[in-house]
Amino acid sequence: MTQAKIQLRGVSKSFNRGTVTALDKIDLDIHQNEVFCIVGPSGCGKTTLLRLLNGLIQVTEGSVMIDGRDADEAVGETAMVFQHFGLFPWKTVYENVAYGLRLRRRPKDEIDEQARRYIGMTGLKGFEYVYPHQLSGGMRQRAGLARALAVHSNILLMDEPFAALDAQTREFLQDELAGIWAVEQKTVVFITHSIDEAVFLGDRVAIMTPRPGRVKEILKVDLPRPRDMIASKSDPRYMELRNYIWTQLKEDGQGGNGAVAAAGGER
Ligand SMILES: Nc1ncnc2c1ncn2[C@@H]1O[C@H](COP(=O)(O)OP(=O)(O)OP(=O)(O)O)[C@@H](O)[C@H]1O
Numbered sequence: 571m572t573q574a575k576i577q578l579r580g581v582s583k584s585f586n587r588g589t590v591t592a593l594d595k596i597d598l599d600i601h602q603n604e605v606f607c608i609v610g611p612s613g614c615g616k617t618t619l620l621r622l623l624n625g626l627i628q629v630t631e632g633s634v635m636i637d638g639r640d641a642d643e644a645v646g647e648t649a650m651v652f653q654h655f656g657l658f659p660w661k662t663v664y665e666n667v668a669y670g671l672r673l674r675r676r677p678k679d680e681i682d683e684q685a686r687r688y689i690g691m692t693g694l695k696g697f698e699y700v701y702p703h704q705l706s707g708g709m710r711q712r713a714g715l716a717r718a719l720a721v722h723s724n725i726l727l728m729d730e731p732f733a734a735l736d737a738q739t740r741e742f743l744q745d746e747l748a749g750i751w752a753v754e755q756k757t758v759v760f761i762t763h764s765i766d767e768a769v770f771l772g773d774r775v776a777i778m779t780p781r782p783g784r785v786k787e788i789l790k791v792d793l794p795r796p797r798d799m800i801a802s803k804s805d806p807r808y809m810e811l812r813n814y815i816w817t818q819l820k821e822d823g824q825g826g827n828g829a830v831a832a833a834g835g836e837r
């Protein structure tokens with residue numbers, strides 16, 4: 571067995587001088603080039619987990635290793651896509667996408683080539699010189715995605731990237747993302763409240779418990795790849811997995827934002 575790309579051992583994280591335990595003794599191995607989805611109720615520590623992986627915050631206990639190095643030494647290895655786009659409103663689409671490359675002091679030609687490549691790949695050609703407020707929500711999310719892809723980090727961390735979008739745009743982007751990942755091999759950690767999204771995109775899906783967050787179960791999504799929205803969703807195995815996850819979340823009595831939102835699927 572090769573070494574896991576991302577390895578968590580006994581990871582706990584508490585806030586407010588230990589009064590709030592967000593994560594409790596998490597052990598997790600995420601493998602190279604897998605799409606690892608995480609579902610769980612609101613407040614169970616999903617965002618906290620991503621921030622630990624991104625080196626933005628430190629563990630209270632345990633270790634987070636990326637490629638065998640401490641996460642805070644591997645900050646440049648990861649790129650994050652946020653729920654609310656995270657674009658600079660004062661920069662054009664082009665400048666937003668080029669930002670991470672400039673930060674990494676890449677040569678000018680390379681910046682231009684890569685920025686244009688990912689703008690094209692995410693369907694934003696022709697919108698290079700407009701500002702985020704001139705884009706639709708779906709286009710803004712594409713720009714956020716282009717920016718994260720352009721820096722070529724081999725780990726992509728996505729925190730409910732499609733939560734703010736309407737159901738149709740969301741499905742289009744899921745489909746596109748599955749297509750992009752078929753070309754650009756990446757290790758992806760993808761957080762979502764949508765069970766459908768997790769099953770359609772994931773190689774595995776982790777179900778978390780209510781706070782303090784623990785990993786309750788990890789399911790392998792044994793649906794064939796490349797996936798396509800219609801074929802995957804009509805597969806009886808898809809329904810089986812989806813219903814199983816729903817039952818697991820419901821078992822924890824997740825009302826409100828948890829199981830109900832997840833069962834609703836797209837919001
Ligand atoms: N910086 C912080 N200071 C204090 N408490 C925090 C901080 N960040 C997170 N928490 C707490 O940790 C717990 C987990 O929060 P987190 O944002 O990781 O949840 P989540 O699973 O991402 O929820 P959601 O699905 O609503 O986004 C919550 O109780 C939250 O209040």
Ligand SMILES: [Mg+2]
Binds near residue numbers: 617
């Ligand atoms: Mg969150």
